Amino acid sequence: MAIFLLWLILLVLCWPLALLALLLYPVLWLLLLPFRIMGFAVDRALRLVRGVILLPLRLLHGPPKRGANPVTS
16 A cells, blocks of 8 residues: 555656556566566475475474474474
């Protein structure tokens, strides 16, 4: 909501710049989309590597305690 109000203020003060921003936003979003996908893939790959490295420690630790969250413990 705050971003919309800021855009309305920009529209009142400098309407050509506001319209240019309105038209360029979808183009910029499409240009940045591959980087978001790549960031998601890299994050998942690093989580997989972390899981593989920590697997022996988790196996030596034993089964999780009852009622404990297995993700955070």
